[in-house]
Amino acid sequence: MTKTTLIKNADWTVAWDTTRGDHCYLRGADVAFANGKISFVGTGYRGEADEIIDGRRICVMPGLVNIHSHPYSEPLSKGFSEDGGNPRMGLSGLYDFMPAYGPDEVGRLACAEVAYAELLRSGVTTLVDISSPYPGWLDLIAKSGLRGILAPGFRSARWYTENGREVRYEWSADGGAGAMERALELVDRALNHPSGRLSAMIMPAQVDTCTPELLRSAKNAAEERSIALQIHAAQSIVEFNEMARRHGMTPLQWLDGLGILGPNSIVSHAIFLDSHSWIRWGTRKDLDVLARTGTTVAHCPTVFVRHGMLLEHFNCYREAGVNLGVGTDTFPHNMLEEMRMVALLGRAASRQLEIVATGDVFHAATVGGARALGRDDIGRLVPGAKADLVLIDLDEPAMKPVRDPLRSLIHSAAERAVKDVYVDGVKVVADGRVLSLDYEGAAERLTAAAAKAEAAVPALDWGKRTGRELSPLSLPLQ
């Protein structure tokens, strides 16, 4: 039997204007959904309803689409990596922090459960989860209630350093073919998952760790399945220089030459283009390459600004015609705070009188991400779209005064005002509490995993440093 839920007379609704192809506000509108799909958005709903939610003091908005995250590892780094980054390696933390500090298999499940819960609480309904395959992953993301897009990573080489200033690559004998096969097995399981809520993406991990052969077969695997491909590229100075040394080309021009870019491709994070102020290179083509090929950029400013790096800059990419989506590459797994960072850092990075508009950030975090995933049925409130929606509590003091609910939400209240979240018409967050996961229990298990990881640092670090030496506390302990 079809059950129709009606949100009646919502104070504010972020609806989809099909004519303009963008979001708009409605006042006093009704939103109805049934069978996991939105059936009505507008004023004066006259159909039947089995459940009626009073929409007064509520803002209804589409669920957020997060196109880049690493839930299986990133929550662990809280307290460890905020002040990190190696100044002898372009300030990046990728080469000596990441390899020395990570969760074991039990810890990965705790990390993922914490990240999923936090993301749901911040209004995320669709999540691209980029992880190394681990036992229990598929079951946990299915249980979370998220619209999960599994992106199991694979590559031909791992990076390492022996001295904290030079990155080296250890290439596997099969060029990564075995790792890709294992990833594809998981991809196909996700695509055929009985929930119908899971999907997948092809994820050759990084531009500098994959052979051209592996990248070409990754692209073929994506095309055969009509799914997207994502790759980290132009994410550090070290990587830019490495690709320039190997090929005499920028990372993005090299990927373009291989045919990897396109409307179904996402580049995370595309910061170090040939036009970036830290790069000295003879061309100014990278932005055009992204725009011409219709490639999406997964923009995750928090983790980069922690290490002093900025994308230059949001409006510049947007005006060049580059599709931008938003992701939470690391903690806090708070999409609304990440969106605030997109707005503010975009303004700071422009070094001009340019304001990144809140509406443009919201667009990127909803339909920008949806476009990258080849979907027009998420990230917007319109009849026929998936019933992935978020109810914002306008009585939350941090939202007041409610002159403009998205501005109050993104620039002030964030997840404190997120009341209820629905995915596929199923309520997964009620009054700010995640119904599908054990957030508090997982946070406890995360604490145990962090202690284990800290103890293992000297065995993994190139300089045999302790965790406290690699990442000193923010104040001396007396």
Ligand SMILES: [Zn+2]
């Ligand atoms: Zn990443």
